[in-house]
Amino acid sequence: MSSYDHNPIVEMRDIEKHFGPVIALNGVSFDVRPGECHCLLGDNGAGKSTFIKTMSGVHKPTRGEILFEGKRMDFASPRDAMEAGIATVYQDLAMIPLMSVTRNFWMGREPVRRVGPLKFMDFKTANEVTMEEMRKMGINLRSPDQAVGTLSGGERQTVAIARAVYFGAKVLILDEPTSALGVRQTANVLATIDKVRKTGIGIVFITHNVRHAMAVGDRFTVLNRGKTLGTAQRGQITPGELQDLMAGGQDMVELEGSLGGTV
Amino acid sequence: MSEAMGTIDERVKETSRLRRALIRPELGAIVGTIAVFVFFIVFAGDSGMFNAQGVLNWSTVSAQFVIIAVGACMLMIAGEFDLSVGSMIGFAGMSIAIMAVTLGWPVWIAILLTFALCVAIGAVNGWIVVRTGLPSFIVTLAFLFILRGFTIFFPQLIERQTIIGGIDRAAEGDWLAPVFGGKVFGFVFDWLASIGAIDVFERGTRAGEPIVDGIPMLIIWALALVAVAHVVLTRTQFGNWVFAAGGDAQAARYVGVPVNRVKILMFMFTAFCACVFATCQVMEFGSAGADRGLLKEFEAIIAVVIGGALLTGGYGSVIGAALGALIFGVVQQGLFFAGVESSLFRVFLGVILLFAVILNTYIRRIITGER
Numbered sequence: 299m300s301s302y303d304h305n306p307i308v309e310m311r312d313i314e315k316h317f318g319p320v321i322a323l324n325g326v327s328f329d330v331r332p333g334e335c336h337c338l339l340g341d342n343g344a345g346k347s348t349f350i351k352t353m354s355g356v357h358k359p360t361r362g363e364i365l366f367e368g369k370r371m372d373f374a375s376p377r378d379a380m381e382a383g384i385a386t387v388y389q390d391l392a393m394i395p396l397m398s399v400t401r402n403f404w405m406g407r408e409p410v411r412r413v414g415p416l417k418f419m420d421f422k423t424a425n426e427v428t429m430e431e432m433r434k435m436g437i438n439l440r441s442p443d444q445a446v447g448t449l450s451g452g453e454r455q456t457v458a459i460a461r462a463v464y465f466g467a468k469v470l471i472l473d474e475p476t477s478a479l480g481v482r483q484t485a486n487v488l489a490t491i492d493k494v495r496k497t498g499i500g501i502v503f504i505t506h507n508v509r510h511a512m513a514v515g516d517r518f519t520v521l522n523r524g525k526t527l528g529t530a531q532r533g534q535i536t537p538g539e540l541q542d543l544m545a546g547g548q549d550m551v552e553l554e555g556s557l558g559g560t561v
Numbered sequence: 562m563s564e565a566m567g568t569i570d571e572r573v574k575e576t577s578r579l580r581r582a583l584i585r586p587e588l589g590a591i592v593g594t595i596a597v598f599v600f601f602i603v604f605a606g607d608s609g610m611f612n613a614q615g616v617l618n619w620s621t622v623s624a625q626f627v628i629i630a631v632g633a634c635m636l637m638i639a640g641e642f643d644l645s646v647g648s649m650i651g652f653a654g655m656s657i658a659i660m661a662v663t664l665g666w667p668v669w670i671a672i673l674l675t676f677a678l679c680v681a682i683g684a685v686n687g688w689i690v691v692r693t694g695l696p697s698f699i700v701t702l703a704f705l706f707i708l709r710g711f712t713i714f715f716p717q718l719i720e721r722q723t724i725i726g727g728i729d730r731a732a733e734g735d736w737l738a739p740v741f742g743g744k745v746f747g748f749v750f751d752w753l754a755s756i757g758a759i760d761v762f763e764r765g766t767r768a769g770e771p772i773v774d775g776i777p778m779l780i781i782w783a784l785a786l787v788a789v790a791h792v793v794l795t796r797t798q799f800g801n802w803v804f805a806a807g808g809d810a811q812a813a814r815y816v817g818v819p820v821n822r823v824k825i826l827m828f829m830f831t832a833f834c835a836c837v838f839a840t841c842q843v844m845e846f847g848s849a850g851a852d853r854g855l856l857k858e859f860e861a862i863i864a865v866v867i868g869g870a871l872l873t874g875g876y877g878s879v880i881g882a883a884l885g886a887l888i889f890g891v892v893q894q895g896l897f898f899a900g901v902e903s904s905l906f907r908v909f910l911g912v913i914l915l916f917a918v919i920l921n922t923y924i925r926r927i928i929t930g931e932r
Contacts, residue, residue: 376814376815376817377817380816380817386815388812394804394808394809394812394875396871396925396928397804397805397808397875401801401804401805405802405805405813405816406802406805406813406816406817408798408801417797417798418796418797419796419797419801421796445928447928448928
């Protein structure tokens, strides 16, 4: 993978995040390089959500530093992170179902056309670009006025990904994009991830599903109880080992024994 | 990439044109408006409801509803309610009366200060809602009582009565008052009377003048507010933010929409609309009463819901809300023309509200594909 020739786009060093007496993150280091898919795995409560929220500017780290393209950054808001090129696609907050695909796609960055002193939203451009970008991702919309609610879960994720890519994301954080999807839909989203990665965008793929991670991941970092348990390259680790790391080791073996197979 | 994403899913049926037409927020209101007009043309066609005076009568009443419905509509699409609209109407009217009559200030100053005061109160409403995260239902319910209480308290304290009159005299020669209380296009009606298209007074001091001598500014305000709000909502960036703020505030925040600012601005706009209503009313009646505007907040919300907006926000149409208000005005006045007991109007309201909400819920299911 050529991505190792590059320096990381984002590097998080020894990030700690405390919420009052609760230590949600206790020294997490993580980086993502252009054109790679770096999977962040962890069980519920491992701190995945807190970590990506820190990365995307929602939370400020209590300790540790964030480097963006080698420079130290302090994101005051998600908007700052977004402008730097860190886009986040949240699992269920990606899209507004009642609004059209175009309105969702451009939400927050609407193209504006001036008529004298008045500014209007340029729907012609907006619709054309939306249709074109969706076609690139392999979705043929019936019409750009179609409400997002009429799309399937996988398609909604794809709209959100297409939106981030179109607006120049350098790093794309995907928060459990496959967790609520069926088999076919999951395959589609994973294929989209692969496509986006090939354009040189660094992807942070958060999941607790080892098989989904193995399908597209270049590197794997496991988070447990607010700490990183280590990062592995593709081919250096088996799905079973990854699963054990996530669950925190031994007791999982016993559980699986009693269930008769890998969970 | 799998095939299924590139091609149209064979299980999604082509939607019929009828079904697509159904997925418009205004549809119910359009059908309702037609039904209401057909009904009254059949049952009250010869009662004078559709001559010049009759049309002016129900247009004026409808325009009142339209003005507050436009504000309520924008706010509801942004995901909030304002239950203090009715109290705000009473409060604004009383504010103008106290400043112009009791304090003797020029009417234009009274009007401008009242607008500033009301819009500021709207901003406070909005600020509390976005700051505390409390439902706007509760916050504005509190203001319903606070504002109504002051509206009764101040005139009693100052004038020992709950109605302050004499605004018409104070407003004579004022430059701003006619913008709310005046009439326009009088020459059109003079001409219509001269060709015999509308009736003229036959006796009295105004003999020879047309019965309808102009379009009240109230109606002009209503039309202007609908036009501006509709364009802003459907054609501008800000309009997209209004939909986004009501559709899913968190999702909108994540992509950088200034949700709090949008919501506060919509509370201010609702207060502005209430103030327009109040000013027009005060200029028309020449007085302000502490009981003005009672229940108007609910009437506005009903008009908006009949117009196809969802109570949960994120979906609706200003045109629909205006048609909802028109249905309101036409039925209220139409029942009077048709000689029906006016209390039945409330029955009608309740029934149509129920139907509208059920229809809207069904439409939302179509849009979002929920089952």
